[in-house]
Amino acid sequence: MEVLRLHNLQKSFGSVRALKSASFTLNEGEVVALLGDNGAGKSTLIKAISGVFPVDRGDIYVRGLKVSIRSTRGAMDLGIETIHQDTSLAPDLSIARNLFLGREPVNLKWLGVFAPLDLAKLRDAAAALLKRVGISKKLDADALVSTLSGGERQSIAISRAMQFAAKVIILDEPTNNLGVEETHGVLRFVKEMRAAGHSVLLITHNIHHVFQVADRIIVMRRGEIVAEQTVADTDLLTVESIITGADMSALLKETRAK
């Protein structure tokens, strides 16, 4: 079943046409890898879906319904959780406070933004979550994020997306800066999410990871989607050449044949 469908999304920054035209569909329980060289427009595409900025043109459908995503909050409310490449955590806050940032457990809810945080719940939920992701041994939920390594931070950001069990989880280069063990943790997480029926959009430069977890591959180049293939129907070398654009003619034939 279709969960997310993009139709002809376009986005320019001044004269830079970061996204010329992007259309694709993401189905339930599917892992789609979004590939492409630096500056291809991958982050721009997912930022548009996650409400960081509005698109100039194009439509987004969630479960068949046309939606307009005006803010990050709006995307989250539609069940789209994103882990961005560049920004994810506030270093001066504790792990627990970061895990619940924007969705803090509170008492006396009617007080709105002045409602007191439910500190006990915050701490317990954070500890439970870290345990589930398998990093509780190493990390204390009360530690400040500024004291963590890059890889540990990434793990925290991923566990945060996990806890809200979103329909669509978008990961922008989640294995960057990660050690071997954490990288396996992330890939395992992606598989778990798929098993639980969630859809994952994974951006990465590591093609080996793609072949380990993805069902389908989408390749972008200069703001456009240039190829779309199921993993079973292709191999590493072909994908590599599509990304770099080394063999355009063969690639076009292949995509048209579908």
Next chain:
Amino acid sequence: MTIAAEQEMPRSKRRSSLIRSPQFSSLVILIVLLAVFAIADGNFLSPLNISNMMAFLPELGIIALGMTLLLTAGEFDLSVGAVFGLAPVVVMLLVQNGGFDIGIALLAGLLLCIAIGAVNGLIVTKIGISSFLVTLSMLLVVRGAALYITQGFPLKSWDQPGFFVTLLAGSFNIGTFRFYTSLWWFIGLSLLAIYVLHYAKLGNWISAIGSNRNAAVARGVPADAVKVWLFILTSVLAGLAGMISAFRISAASPVAGTGYELEVIAMVVVGGTALTGGRGTILGTIVGALMLRSIRNGIVLIGVPGLAYNIFVGVIILAMLILHALLQKNAARS
């Protein structure tokens, strides 16, 4: 280390991080300073002198509370001293020349402060100019307005006893100590600020915005709206402090509050709040306010020549900041 973090730590860890926290080292230095002044001059701890210090303390302290929240969110406001001067001048002009009721005039003053804060906040967040430049310009506009509408002359303030004077500048005695109601305002607002910054959802947002704005926005935190409201709050507190001061001395001067912006920012950072945002402490700010107040008062008593005050104040502030920086480095290493 923020208090926020300490709240969530087990007791054993809480103690060690408390001792290393900036507000704790500030407190130690405050106590040392108080002891030095007390020993150097017997009058320092006399009821009269303490009453004097407590009369001045809330006026800058109240502004410092707003400034702490604003700095924690990663912005600051240089126009507070000018607003401190303008608000009472406008209120008194409305009463004396406009024939308005004092209550209406105060309401107009409040709206003016809200407007100034909103303009600051909207220009900073929507147009994206740094708060340094925006509020520096606002300082000139506001101070210029105060001078122009008064033609540079101080006004006689409201001196008839009544509800508002009692509310803002009434005084009462406890034994031989004389206190102003402004002290209650400061205490009440301090408790409120501690609650908001360290225990409420909003405080989590404020710290997150100052720490990593994009991360906060990506989690759905309305960063710009929060900042605009903090600018408004800071402006309103500056106006309130200005009214308190004008009522207390029964005069509204267009140059009142000159230089307060830097003194207030000094109080806040001396207390341990980071100028770069993300880490704020209200307790630290209270300690910082007490410290700067007692330094100003103490060096007079121990006979430092008047023209040399600022040398001392500046050196002590520098020493405090160096101490915080060293502690911070130490904490990062451990």
